[in-house]
Amino acid sequence: MAFRILAIAAAFFVSVRVSSSGSASPAVVSRIAFGSCANQSADQPIWNAIIDFDPQLFIWLGDNIYGDNRRPFSILGKERTIGPWKNVPRFFPSSEEQLKKSYEIAKSNPGYSALRRRSKVIGTWDDHDYGLNDAGKEFSGKDTSQRLLLDFLDEAEDSPRRKQAGVYASYLFGPTGKQIKVILLDTRYHRDPFFSDGSILGETQWEWLQQELSGPGSEITIIASSIQVISNLSASTGPYFYVESWGRFPKERKRLYELIADSKRNGILFISGDVHFGEIARYDCGTDYPLYDITSSGLTQSVENAVPQPLPFLIRAAAWLIPSTLRVYSPKCRYKSCTYGKPNFGVIEIDWDASPQSIKIEVRDVNGNPVTGVELLLSELQSGYTHKTLSRGVYQKHCTLEVDLPWFLRYRLSFLLFGALIGAIVVLILLTVIMLSLSKRFLRKYKID
Numbered sequence: 001m002a003f004r005i006l007a008i009a010a011a012f013f014v015s016v017r018v019s020s021s022g023s024a025s026p027a028v029v030s031r032i033a034f035g036s037c038a039n040q041s042a043d044q045p046i047w048n049a050i051i052d053f054d055p056q057l058f059i060w061l062g063d064n065i066y067g068d069n070r071r072p073f074s075i076l077g078k079e080r081t082i083g084p085w086k087n088v089p090r091f092f093p094s095s096e097e098q099l100k101k102s103y104e105i106a107k108s109n110p111g112y113s114a115l116r117r118r119s120k121v122i123g124t125w126d127d128h129d130y131g132l133n134d135a136g137k138e139f140s141g142k143d144t145s146q147r148l149l150l151d152f153l154d155e156a157e158d159s160p161r162r163k164q165a166g167v168y169a170s171y172l173f174g175p176t177g178k179q180i181k182v183i184l185l186d187t188r189y190h191r192d193p194f195f196s197d198g199s200i201l202g203e204t205q206w207e208w209l210q211q212e213l214s215g216p217g218s219e220i221t222i223i224a225s226s227i228q229v230i231s232n233l234s235a236s237t238g239p240y241f242y243v244e245s246w247g248r249f250p251k252e253r254k255r256l257y258e259l260i261a262d263s264k265r266n267g268i269l270f271i272s273g274d275v276h277f278g279e280i281a282r283y284d285c286g287t288d289y290p291l292y293d294i295t296s297s298g299l300t301q302s303v304e305n306a307v308p309q310p311l312p313f314l315i316r317a318a319a320w321l322i323p324s325t326l327r328v329y330s331p332k333c334r335y336k337s338c339t340y341g342k343p344n345f346g347v348i349e350i351d352w353d354a355s356p357q358s359i360k361i362e363v364r365d366v367n368g369n370p371v372t373g374v375e376l377l378l379s380e381l382q383s384g385y386t387h388k389t390l391s392r393g394v395y396q397k398h399c400t401l402e403v404d405l406p407w408f409l410r411y412r413l414s415f416l417l418f419g420a421l422i423g424a425i426v427v428l429i430l431l432t433v434i435m436l437s438l439s440k441r442f443l444r445k446y447k448i449d
């Protein structure tokens with residue numbers, strides 16, 4: 001009980017710290033949860049597990065609601081939504097009223113309401129709460145969407161975040177010596193179209209980010225991006241399907257790594273959402289210590305729940321077959337692939353009192369049990385760690401990009417699928433030939449008799 005009261009008091013101090021310049025000494029923050037992709041109209045039982053973790057801070061990583069509308073897949077008929085002959089887009093935006101209603105449903109969810117009462121909640125957006133699937137800077141409803149997201153997050157009426165173009169923001173938690181900076185990126189408002197290799201953040205946000213990273217240090221800096229920073233799944237699944245990621249904008253991603261390296265800032269971690277599964281990736285050649293990207297997606301939406309039985313098994317097999325060079329594999333993962341395609345949330349736990357100080361990062365399932373995770377010392381996120389401590393073989397392993405894999409490995413899922421398809425066609429042709437010749441023989445025999 002005393003523990004609970006302390007936690008509530010801590011949450012209160014966190015709010016004090018963020019909302020005013022505050023005379024109270026900020027509380028130590030050691031438990032952070034995050035998540036993405038929550039369908040406001042679906043059951044959201046996962047909040048119970050999040051509340052049990054008792055986070056002082058919860059971070060929304062986008063698709064906080066599904067605000068746009070989706071037509072069903074249709075190959076034929078008047079409204080075709082798939083194939084080169086499609087004549088209507090599969091997704092279309094909602095009115096302001098509908099969007100507002102969706103946020104009201106999300107906000108009044110009993111589990112989420114209980115979390116808001118005890119934890120500080122902050123967040124950014126992804127495409128479906130921005131207003132349209134895969135949308136970028138061209139989306140005309142973005143200013144309305146910005147106002148509605150900030151209302152949902154209880155952003156103060158006079159907050160500068162309401163006046164700027166985009167929802168990016170930064171926060172500082174904890175007392176000197178135990179500080180956590182959280183940087184929320186906006187990957188939508190300024191984003192150029194796909195295949196343009198243009199910008200994700202836009203120039204103003206880049207300048208802001210540079211100031212945030214080069215400003216006073218903090219023991220930990222969490223950079224929240226709605227889309228994955230390190231993993232580039234599309235490299236092994238294109239051209240069949242692409243997911244959004246920083247990898248799709250190689251120049252922009254290089255700029256991010258260079259900015260981090262130039263800032264000489266220690267303790268940086270990425271968190272991301274969007275893809276409807278969870279995983280942890282690590283890149284050792286971005287700066288001179290390992291960069292981790294913990295992806296948690298989604299709170300309700302997941303690749304396995306999107307398909308009927310027994311297809312989840314095939315999805316798990318595919319997840320295992322698609323090669324990933326940067327994923328963190330561990331025998332402790334729930335599945336061999338070290339991905340998790342059912343509803344999940346992410347947690348970061350810092351042991352400030354341990355000596356040396358340590359940090360535990362996990363993706364957890366709907367019951368709060370870990371499905372993948374890493375445990376680190378804070379000193380592993382310090383400048384120079386890679387070259388001073390790790391052998392060349394170890395860090396080179398986490399420097400190989402997906403696109404550097406030999407083609408037969410990179411596309412092995414495609415080869416298998418193609419192989420299976422061709423095999424099925426051959427079997428079908430053979431069966432047809434056999435049936436035809438059998439029936440001919442039968443007919444001949446029938447006539448002769």
Ligand SMILES: *[C@@H]1O[C@H](CO)[C@@H](O)[C@H](O)[C@H]1NC(C)=O
Nearest residue numbers: 039040041042043066070301
């Ligand atoms: C959200 O959940 C509702 C109710 O289960 C369902 O009808 C709807 O299709 C879901 N939306 C998405 C985007 O999954």
Ligand SMILES: *[C@@H]1O[C@H](CO)[C@@H](O)[C@H](O)[C@H]1NC(C)=O
Nearest residue numbers: 232234235238247250401403
């Ligand atoms: C990610 O994959 C896409 C698709 O294959 C590719 O065009 C892009 O260059 C890759 N990005 C990086 C940084 O490797």
